[in-house]
Amino acid sequence: xxxxxxxxxxxxxxxxxxxxxxxxxxxxxxxxxxxxxxxxxxxxxxxxxxxxxxxxxxxxxxxxxxxxxxxxxxxxxxxxxxxxxxxxxxxxxxxxxxxxxxxxxxxxxxxxxxxxxxxxxxxxxxxxxxxxxxxxxxxxxxxxxxxxxxxxxxxxxxxxxxxxxxxxxxxxxxxxxxxxxxxxxxxxxxxxxxxxxxxxxxxxxxxxxxxxxxxxxxxxxxxxxxxxxxxxxxxxxxxxxxxxxxxxxxxxxxxxxxxxxxxxxxxxxxxxxxxxxxxxxxxxxxxxxxxxxxxxxxxxxxxxxxxxxxxxxxxxxxxxxxxxxxxxxxxxxxxxxxxxxxxxxxxxxxxxxxxxxxxxxxxxxxxxxxxxxxxxxxxxxxxxxxxxxxxxxxxxxxxxxxxxxxxxxxxxxxxxxxxxxxxxxxxxxxxxxxxxxxxxxxxxxxxxxxxxxxxxxxxxxxxxx
Amino acid sequence: xxxxxxxxxxxxxxxxxxxxxxxxxxxxxxxxxxxxxxxxxxxxxxxxxxxxxxxxxxxxxxxxxxxxxxxxxxxxxxxxxxxxxxxxxxxxxxxxxxxxxxxxxxxxxxxxxxxxxxxxxxxxxxxxxxxxxxxxxxxxxxxxxxxxxxxxxxxxxxxxxxxxxxxxxxxxxxxxxxxxxxxxxxxxxxxxxxxxxxxxxxxxxxxxxxxxxxxxxxxxxxxxxxxxxxxxxxxxxxxxxxxxxxxxxxxxxxxxxxxxxxxxxxxxxxxxxxxxxxxxxxxxxxxxxxxxxxxxxxxxxxxxxxxxxxxxxxxxxxxxxxxxxxxxxxxxxxxxxxxxxxxxxxxxxxxxxxxxxxxxxxxxxxxxxxxxxxxxxxxxxxxxxxxxxxxxxxxxxxxxxxxxxxxxxxxxxxxxxxxxxxxxxxxxxxxxxxxxxxxxxxxxxxxxxxxxxxxxxxxxxxxxx
Numbered sequence: 001x002x003x004x005x006x007x008x009x010x011x012x013x014x015x016x017x018x019x020x021x022x023x024x025x026x027x028x029x030x031x032x033x034x035x036x037x038x039x040x041x042x043x044x045x046x047x048x049x050x051x052x053x054x055x056x057x058x059x060x061x062x063x064x065x066x067x068x069x070x071x072x073x074x075x076x077x078x079x080x081x082x083x084x085x086x087x088x089x090x091x092x093x094x095x096x097x098x099x100x101x102x103x104x105x106x107x108x109x110x111x112x113x114x115x116x117x118x119x120x121x122x123x124x125x126x127x128x129x130x131x132x133x134x135x136x137x138x139x140x141x142x143x144x145x146x147x148x149x150x151x152x153x154x155x156x157x158x159x160x161x162x163x164x165x166x167x168x169x170x171x172x173x174x175x176x177x178x179x180x181x182x183x184x185x186x187x188x189x190x191x192x193x194x195x196x197x198x199x200x201x202x203x204x205x206x207x208x209x210x211x212x213x214x215x216x217x218x219x220x221x222x223x224x225x226x227x228x229x230x231x232x233x234x235x236x237x238x239x240x241x242x243x244x245x246x247x248x249x250x251x252x253x254x255x256x257x258x259x260x261x262x263x264x265x266x267x268x269x270x271x272x273x274x275x276x277x278x279x280x281x282x283x284x285x286x287x288x289x290x291x292x293x294x295x296x297x298x299x300x301x302x303x304x305x306x307x308x309x310x311x312x313x314x315x316x317x318x319x320x321x322x323x324x325x326x327x328x329x330x331x332x333x334x335x336x337x338x339x340x341x342x343x344x345x346x347x348x349x350x351x352x353x354x355x356x357x358x359x360x361x362x363x364x365x366x367x368x369x370x371x372x373x374x375x376x377x378x379x380x381x382x383x384x385x386x387x388x389x390x391x392x393x394x395x396x397x398x399x400x401x402x403x404x405x406x407x408x409x410x411x412x413x414x415x416x417x418x419x420x421x422x423x424x425x426x427x428x429x430x431x432x433x434x435x436x437x438x439x440x441x442x443x444x445x446x447x448x449x450x451x452x453x454x455x456x457x458x459x460x461x462x463x464x465x
Numbered sequence: 466x467x468x469x470x471x472x473x474x475x476x477x478x479x480x481x482x483x484x485x486x487x488x489x490x491x492x493x494x495x496x497x498x499x500x501x502x503x504x505x506x507x508x509x510x511x512x513x514x515x516x517x518x519x520x521x522x523x524x525x526x527x528x529x530x531x532x533x534x535x536x537x538x539x540x541x542x543x544x545x546x547x548x549x550x551x552x553x554x555x556x557x558x559x560x561x562x563x564x565x566x567x568x569x570x571x572x573x574x575x576x577x578x579x580x581x582x583x584x585x586x587x588x589x590x591x592x593x594x595x596x597x598x599x600x601x602x603x604x605x606x607x608x609x610x611x612x613x614x615x616x617x618x619x620x621x622x623x624x625x626x627x628x629x630x631x632x633x634x635x636x637x638x639x640x641x642x643x644x645x646x647x648x649x650x651x652x653x654x655x656x657x658x659x660x661x662x663x664x665x666x667x668x669x670x671x672x673x674x675x676x677x678x679x680x681x682x683x684x685x686x687x688x689x690x691x692x693x694x695x696x697x698x699x700x701x702x703x704x705x706x707x708x709x710x711x712x713x714x715x716x717x718x719x720x721x722x723x724x725x726x727x728x729x730x731x732x733x734x735x736x737x738x739x740x741x742x743x744x745x746x747x748x749x750x751x752x753x754x755x756x757x758x759x760x761x762x763x764x765x766x767x768x769x770x771x772x773x774x775x776x777x778x779x780x781x782x783x784x785x786x787x788x789x790x791x792x793x794x795x796x797x798x799x800x801x802x803x804x805x806x807x808x809x810x811x812x813x814x815x816x817x818x819x820x821x822x823x824x825x826x827x828x829x830x831x832x833x834x835x836x837x838x839x840x841x842x843x844x845x846x847x848x849x850x851x852x853x854x855x856x857x858x859x860x861x862x863x864x865x866x867x868x869x870x871x872x873x874x875x876x877x878x879x880x881x882x883x884x885x886x887x888x889x890x891x892x893x894x895x896x897x898x899x900x901x902x903x904x905x906x907x908x909x910x911x912x913x914x915x916x917x918x919x920x921x922x923x924x925x926x927x928x929x930x
Contacts, residue, residue, distance in 0.1 A: 161501045390855035
């Protein structure tokens with residue numbers, strides 16, 4: 001390795017007077033090559049997914065993941081590795097959910113459902129009620145208390161198949177999951193079921209976070225996701241006979257908050273140690289799968305970024321920090337804690353990059369940046385062309401880095417190919433066997449390359465916050 | 466649909482004096498939307514893969530696929546559907562292969578192998594011999610007859626993991642599979658085994674075509690692929706003890722050529738019926754999987770291109786032809802037949818597009834084109850940006866359309882994301898469950914869009930051949 005490096009350094013020296021980007025392209029080439037031939041992301045994810053598994057905030061697995069990540073970062077020989085305490089919600093699913101449609105007494109058909117994260121349980125004997133299908137809150141409102149009271153509200157607006165970026169389809173639907181119980185409870189519904197947030201037509205229910213808003217504990221109603229196949233079936237059955245009943249039993253519970261941690265590792269900057277560059281993902285996941293895509297991948301890719309700097313002996317000018325956030329899925333407590341501590345300590349985060357959109361082939365990045373900084377970023381675009389990274393757009397970053405935004409810094413989110421993502425997201429199909437090693441590794445290399453460029457060139461006209 | 470269309474036509478009319486591309490972008494939007502919300506490619510592929518299955522040239526399944534494709538094209542209401550007869554080789558695998566390593570008499574370890582397509586069988590009792598591992602023909606030559614005679618040559622040069630485009634890694638390795646037996650036989654080897662052409666480290670052997678060159682029937686030796694995991698294992702074992710023996714038994718056979726068909730459908734051009742635009746894939750596949758990626762996907766995408774023209778009521782100015790070629794995998798007889806017939810009939814193919822690189826998210830196209838035509842193509846690039854199609858490069862097309870190249874026309878190949886392709890290619894893992902519906906559909910829409918633009922604008926300075 002050191003021989004390669006000295007060759008690179010020699011070449012960088014040769015070119016540094018004529019064209020910076022020639023040196024940069026050599027470094028990027030080395031980053032991609034090392035990630036693809038000698039990477040550690042896949043092996044790490046194998047352990048995190050298969051030896052630890054799903055890591056819901058507050059669970060024993062989440063604790064094990066924290067300890068494992070800390071020990072792996074220590075092995076990298078970083079300048080500092082630490083745990084940042086944060087209190088997190090602890091919601092447990094309990095025994096698996098059970099649901100069926102009853103067309104007449106004794107005639108039932110089982111349905112694939114799962115409780116939404118944060119939902120209350122049903123009474124121990126379950127809930128059986130008629131169903132009213134809606135596709136929007138407006139439609140619910142138009143029906144009014146008369147048609148809703150005592151019933152189960154079934155939100156069945158499907159994700160829009162015609163949109164290329166599946167995250168945009170998701171955003172156009174997820175209000176049903178997040179706010180559905182809140183709205184339905186106001187009209188006297190006894191429970192809600194919501195069509196799973198996926199473009200696949202299959203048997204898997206997809207969980208995810210929800211909120212009861214300002215509803216009192218007494219007003220809260222159980223909320224479950226139903227598979228898309230069963231949503232279609234239920235909808236057809238309702239068209240034939242709207243007096244059929246739906247039975248739902250779930251056994252979830254919200255316990256007291258518990259102590260958990262963000263895991264933080266860093267390489268001190270050699271020239272501007274007070275300028276921080278952050279790369280991260282979230283260590284918690286939902287409980288149905290093993291959280292390989294959401295967001296084990298983002299965690300091991302972020303760890304890999306720092307590992308690549310170490311093995312390639314690239315000494316950052318600025319302080320490089322990996323943060324594995326806790327509790328992105330149902331509270332964002334880790335991100336909020338990290339941002340507030342960082343404000344308190346007046347840490348100047350010039351750039352923060354998150355990977356939380358799956359382990360698929362990276363297409364580029366979304367950015368939150370002012371025009372000058374975005375122009376600098378666009379000037380790097382050609383460097384990524386050999387790796388088929390073309391997508392550099394304004395328009396977002398990630399949930400965990402979001403709270404770090406200020407008027408001068410830049411945030412970004414890795415943008416992998418999105419077509420398969422919601423086939424896995426929050427379901428029992430988010431598992432390691434669906435990860436492609438190379439796609440994961442190209443993602444890590446793409447992140448490391450952008451971080452390398454940000455470290456080298458810094459912010460344009462960076463001013464103190 | 467017709468209402469949408471009249472709206473589109475109205476808009477096209479409005480914009481046609483100011484900016485052509487505005488009208489084009491509306492048509493492309495309609496093509497993508499229809500493919501994603503009302504496409505037929507996935508349903509077709511489900512049938513071809515799951516109801517018919519692997520379709521090796523000359524097999525009963527290949528015949529069933531021909532009949533099925535013809536009947537589906539007829540249902541589309543094309544102007545003409547026909548079968549083009551072609552004699553194809555018929556190679557059969559026979560009973561599954563069996564192989565093991567023997568470390569000492571009675572101590573054996575089974576190995577995952579499969580015969581290469583076109584290989585001769587072993588004698589009925591199999592072959593058992595010492596193994597000599599090489600990574601190139603040069604190395605084989607350096608060893609010479611002394612070290613090779615009576616042994617099994619084991620070609621173990623791995624695909625290069627550092628190359629982003631996995632097809633380039635494949636091209637850098639496939640000589641071992643294609644010519645390996647030819648070279649080894651010259652030095653008296655009794656058989657060859659070749660490391661499977663995949664970047665995955667797993668238990669699946671990958672078959673594929675091979676040639677004995679000018680070797681007489683008596684000189685031909687059996688050739689098999691071994692899984693990458695077993696290749697690594699065998700290589701380690703040989704390092705410890707190069708006297709271990711390898712046993713191989715395979716039961717394949719080359720039968721007489723049989724009659725098969727290319728399946729052809731067309732929509733007559735309204736203005737220039739003598740200018741042909743071809744879109745196609747190959748209907749045959751290897752026998753281990755169901756050929757979903759290679760090349761069921763390309764077939765159904767090509768059929769979908771014509772279907773989209775029909776349902777969107779886009780009347781092509783030029784004659785649009787879908788060709789499902791027979792025998793790409795082990796002979797290219799269908800492509801050669803089609804090209805020679807087309808030359809005989811003086812058919813002017815101005816453009817031919819092939820899809821034969823898997824059903825993954827399309828990234829763009831490779832082209833064979835002169836600079837003027839390539840510039841015209843590049844002028845369309847922005848139209849594809851909303852669909853995240855960025856890759857427009859010179860450098861190839863496809864095996865089946867290749868024979869149609871002349872000095873004035875343009876050929877192209879769809880370029881899907883390549884990271885996962887060789888995890889499936891020619892193995893029992895090339896199956897329908899690994900197909901993502903949306904990725905397949907976006908591929909079909911991308912092909913239809915390019916065909917639409919070629920039909921509308923034609924070749925730059927088209928001259929008679």
